[in-house]
Amino acid sequence: MNTKELFKDYYDAWLNDLKDLLRIPSVLTEFNPKNTEAPFGEGVRASLDYMLDLARRDGFKAVNVDNYAGFIEWGEGDEIVVILCHLDVVPATGTWTNPPFDPIIKGNKLYARGSSDDKGPLMATYYALKMLKDEGYTPKKKIRFFFGCDEESGSRCLEHYIEKYPECDYGFSPDADFPCIYAEKGISTIKFEGKTSSKELVSFEAGSAANVVPDKASATISLDLSKEFKEFLKDNNLKGEVKGNTYTLFGKSAHGSTPEKGINAATQLASFLNIFINDSFLSFVSNTLKDDHYGTKLNMDVVDSEMGHTSSNPAIYHVENGSFSIVDNLRYTKSFDFESKMKELEATLAKSNIKLTVLGNSTYHYVPKDSKLIKDLLKAFNKWTPELPDEDREPLSIGGGTYARDFKNAVAFGVIFPHEGDCMHMPDEFANIDNLVKSVFIIKDAIVNICD
Secondary structure, X not given: OOHHHHOHHHHHHHHHHHHXXXXXXXXXXXXXXXXXXXXOOHHHHHHHHHHHHXXXXXXXXXXXXXXXXXXXEEOOOOOEEEEEEEOOEOOOOOOOOOOOOOOEEEOOEEEOOOOXXXXXXXXXXXXXXXXXXXXXXXXXXXXXXXXXXXXXXXXXXXXXXXXXXOOOOEEEEOOEEOOOEEEEOEEEEEEEEEEOOOOOEEEEEEOOOOOEOOOEXXXXXXXXXXXXXXXXXXXXXXXXXXXXXXXXXXXXXXXXXXXXXXXXXXHHHHHHHHHHOOOHHHHHHHHHHOOOOOOHHHOOOOOEOOOEOOEEEEEEEEEEOOEEEEEEEEEEOOOOOHHHHHHHHHHHHHOOOOEEEEEEEEOOEEXXXXXXXXXXXXXXXXXXXXXXXXXXHOOEEEOOOXXXXXXXXXXXXXXXXXXXXXXXXXXXXXXXXXXXXXXXHHHHHHHHHHHO
């Protein structure tokens, strides 16, 4: 089915509206709840105003949630369907071929920060609703199309919304992958703390975010190991440098949900130093944490038939004045009993005089594959993708977290197609225009399926 032909009466208006939204640099400048007019900054507020004005232009009821978020409300009935998108974008760092907030089309790709995450999907969803409204359709359930302002920096927008509007019978978030994501691992941030046992290790630093594999680690030591370090780097195909008594090793960053895709600079550097320095911190990192992406050595790996392995990303390291701390990003399955496992881990670490602290925990998210919601979404997706093989129609389980996990019966649904690839958060971010247009029709049918 030629979705571009079916969309021809809307295409120019949709593209112009999307480009105008992409031109707004809606990057968090500072979270300031005292600034009630723009708690996430002026750019984010401008994008919120833009969408609220667009909704009112087209005859929708638009609600501003204290400048934290907004939503369109449409339809009748007691049951509520929430559709979750966001307006904020990550900073446009790195080298861009074109200005990141000046959208440009090359071939079939629309380049701009936010084109794929999440303004492109948001505008596809908006036009799905607009087309339904223009056709005279009236939902038998109440639809709330939510557009948040802080998804990239903690989802304080959604927390604020839920305080006022906690109800949701069905929901989906077009901010991930097709066909849909029915399961998301639990996400916990834990900290290991202890004492170092050598004078040779002066300091050790790596990482700045728990959900990122550290790609740089530095240690200051009182020994001259520059020759041995160069040999280690060469033998292990790694890069690094020595400046005075400071040894720096470079790894490869990756998302905390897939630590096996990166090279943890901290564990690599610790494993080198452990050869020459007898220290409790270095021994723990190199013998227990290094290359143990499933947390097996700490008995944390609980395999689930649907959600796979536990994952462990020891991400942030700090050594100073004889003490150390390590922050680990643990992602666990529905078969993982979090409370009992933490007690077990605490007892295990105590034997090595290491203290465990749970800094935060978001339990796993799971919606059964045979639920009405999943069936309705897959029915819409399958209708518009007859060319795909059966294996690309199976709902997905992931280690990451999406907006959907804040509601019991909600899942992530599109708009990255199978094998399309993901350029979110990267320089020269782009969206496939044909796939965005196809998403309009998939989301449109999904809404009808859920509401009927």
